[in-house]
């Protein structure tokens with residue numbers, strides 16, 4: 001089989017993966033588009049090698065995970081294990097184990113969910129076979145083996161480098177919904193802190209924040225639970241549950257586009273449903289004028305060409321911050337808890 005690159009994504013976002021890849025890698029090859037995944041077949045094997053060595057999934061926006069495929073098999077329903085073991089045995093020297101672990105995966109679709117119970121049983125079986133050969137469960141190994149089943153009749157065998165990939169099966173972080181958070185949106189901000197913000201940038205106890213478009217309070221809840229002791233929650237709508245009465249939270253019924261704090265805050269977070277270019281201009285203004293040093297916000301992207309729109313918004317931010325002589329870092333990612341939106345973390349860097 002020709003070497004291929006397999007991308008997992010939210011179903012419906014395959015074209016965005018393709019647009020991002022074309023923009024960033026721009027190498028010749030062809031695409032096979034599935035649901036919740038897509039596959040790129042590079043024309044030149046050297047491109048596959050180069051990307052395997054250099055491509056860090058965490059830096060990408062739309063792919064949840066990027067797998068480097070070395071084999072694809074059609075499977076007989078009566079015995080899937082034998083052809084897979086044979087294929088693994090005959091892998092090219094460079095890809096023979098041992099592997100850190102073996103992940104059995106499938107698309108994040110309703111059809112994919114039907115494969116999940118098979119994947120648990122099959123994974124245990126394969127794990128035992130490979131462990132007996134000394135090929136799996138080696139914590140220091142440089143690669144992880146992935147078996148991706150788009151259907152029960154087909155499998156893609158490939159690898160990731162754990163230091164360059166997302167450390168969650170299917171590329172999906174499993175987060176538990178906190179029982180007293182007022183909305184499920186809280187998981188979006190929790191995931192953003194986990195996936196986008198480095199250890200050194202995390203919220204520290206006693207920090208202050210502004211939450212634009214705060215109601216009913218899921219994001220505010222995250223900021224409180226992470227240690228912020230002063231949060232201005234800006235929204236005309238009502239805050240709910242504990243966030244309506246929390247002593248650290250001041251709810252202001254004001255327009256999020258007009259509100260500015262009297263003195264600078266540590267964090268700006270913003271989940272207002274608005275045109276992405278307006279959000280880009282607003283966040284830039286906050287950082288340029290020094291109202292906050294860092295921000296987490298999202299761009300709602302209901303349009304078709306999401307990658308292009310995201311680039312347009314990032315340019316607005318760059319024009320404003322670079323134009324004001326501010327050095328900054330920005331990371332954007334289509335999080336698992338995002339729907340038609342992309343979440344960004346933006347921080348100033350000291351000169």
Ligand SMILES: C[S@@+](CC[C@H](N)C(=O)[O-])C[C@H]1O[C@@H](n2cnc3c(N)ncnc32)[C@H](O)[C@@H]1O
Nearest residue numbers: 183185213215216217218219235255256271272
């Ligand atoms: C997606 S909801 C926010 C959910 C919230 N982050 C949470 O975790 O519960 C968007 C909110 O933005 C608010 N909003 C939209 N435009 C606004 C504006 N111009 N000023 C203030 N709030 C606004 C809406 O009232 C709505 O409550």
